[in-house]
Amino acid sequence: MPTLSPIAPDLLAWFSQNARILPFRQDPTPYHIWVSEIMLQQTRVAAALEYYDRWMKALPTIRDLAECDEEKLHKLWEGLGYYSRVRNLQKAARIVCQEYGGQLPADHKKLLALPGIGDYTAGAIGSIAFHLPVPAVDGNVLRVFSRLYNDDRDIADPKTKKAYTQWVMEHQPPEAPGPYNEALMELGALVCLPNGEPLCDACPLAHLCRARQAGTQNTLPVKKAAKARxxxxxxxxxxxxxxxxxxxxxxxxxxxxxxxxxxxxxxxxxxxxxxxxxxxxxxxxxxxxxxxxxxxxxxxxxxxxxxxxxxxxxxxxxxxxxxxxxxxxxxxxxxxxxxxxxxxxxxxxx
DNA sequence: AACACGGGGGT
DNA sequence: ACCCCAGTGTT
The missing domain is CATH 3.90.79.10 (Nucleoside Triphosphate Pyrophosphohydrolase)
Incomplete structure (x- = not known):
């Protein structure tokens, strides 16, 4: 695969003009980024927003989270789904209080070791809150890269994710890993839309996009059918x-x-x-x-x-x-x- | 590698 | 009524 021209300049210029104003972006402390990223797993921004505001009023610090009783914690998550997320959030908060004095560690491996924090979330917290040069590859980013590189491998396959992560890092500017990662996700959320209808006319990377050149943008990304319910x-x-x-x-x-x-x-x-x-x-x-x-x-x-x-x-x-x-x-x-x-x-x- | 784990939006 | 979306932990 020949290398793609750099995407970061156009991408970051677009992001500076088009980033949504979101509460956790207004005050991006590690705790704010952490809670928002956990809420946003498998959840749309619009659905998470009211939960986020209520959460921060109820539990403004990691220590408040660590000490919250389970019933109240569940209530704060009621209706969001995947309730193990909120239990892992508290487990991790207790570890952070015990091991790290109540502050999230600015270290990718230590973040990854906390319950509920996997590859994606460790990368998001690391890059956005701590400016570490790490990838944050969510479904948006997989979709963007499948189209940018016109790649039709199954995005559910871990090997594909690994290959795309490599590409993501080849383009990451060392001075702005957080904005770069956020910009990729924002592009996927606002422009490079799923369901075979990307808004290519509004895309700052359309002139580089190989799917766009090949006319395959509506058929990507490829993923295998889910199992029946x-x-x-x-x-x-x-x-x-x-x-x-x-x-x-x-x-x-x-x-x-x-x-x-x-x-x-x-x-x-x-x-x-x-x-x-x-x-x-x-x-x-x-x-x-x-x-x-x-x-x-x-x-x-x-x-x-x-x-x-x-x-x-x-x-x-x-x-x-x-x-x-x-x-x-x-x-x-x-x-x-x-x-x-x-x-x-x-x-x-x- | 496959499966368990919620809930919401679009058409 | 039916489609799509997609992180982490466990087995």
Whole structure:
């Protein structure tokens, strides 16, 4: 592959004019960059912004994060998804307090060793917050480079990522690794768009782009098809007592670990079977009307939910179950987005 | 190398 | 209704 002309001058000039104004760019401390980068993993900027502002008000320092209780931490992440991100953020914060006096280390390998910080995030924090000459190759950058070099290897293949990382570093100006990395990602987010519709007329690198020259920009990047989702029937019981709605804590590992949900069984149950399951847990209920069937799609599973409303005496509950009134549902217990369809009902009263 | 892990946007 | 997006940790 012949070398490509330098991209940094045009790229950085474009970035200086087109960078979005974002809260973590206004005050790019290592902690701000760290939290924003974790939030932005698999998450669009628009979705992360309100979470970021609320987070920094609640937990302005790494030490505040290290000392936060788990329930409050989950609540700050409620609806963002991939909840292991927030647990790893706190694990890492505790290590940073123990090992590094509460300051993130300005060292790529030490960053990479922290929970939740992998190749991409170590590179983003290292280059943006500490000005280290390291790569930060996310999906945007893979897309930009697949087109710049007109390269049709599968971007999900680690070998491809390694090759692109090499190219990224060949173009990185030593005096501006952070702006360069940010500019590549910003170009991918604003101009070199996915879904086969890049805005080449607005691209500062169009004159260098080999896909553009070959007319292949709409077919890149190439990636192999994802595996089909598993369909999972789910029976949900919305049980109300005088003390609120019945909630159940999910197991400490696996999907939606440690979060709260209405009573549910991950199988299709008849009305009678559902009541029997609750009774065998020591919770006796009177079943009411059926719930509107609802669907929730995770990347790997599709939940098809149906079930019933029910009422119960406000009796003592087994471990892992609580009665949650409207206030505690709003302030304390974290319900994942999967139950969005039942939120309005849960918020009626309790 | 394959899989587990959420949620949102576009058409 | 169906498509796409894509970091880190575990196995």
């Amino acid at each position: 598993r369909i999972q029937p789910v029976t949900v019981l919305l049980v109300k007592s005088e003390q609120g709605w019945l909630l159940q804590r999910r197991p400490d590992s696996g999907l939606l670990a440690g979060l709260w949900q209405p009573a549910l069984f991950e199988e299709e149950l008849s009305r009678q079977e559902a009541a029997d399951r609750l009774a065998s847990l020591g919770i006796s209920v009177q079943l009411g009307g059926p719930l509107k069937p609802a669907k929730h799609i995770f990347s790997h599973i599709e939940w098809r939910m149906s079930g019933w409303q029910a009422t119960a005496e406000a009796a003592p509950l087994p471990d892992g179950y609580v009665w949650a009134d409207r206030e505690s549902l709003a302030q304390q217990y974290t319900l994942p987005g999967a139950f969005k369809a039942y939120r309005p009902l849960l918020e009626t009263d309790g």
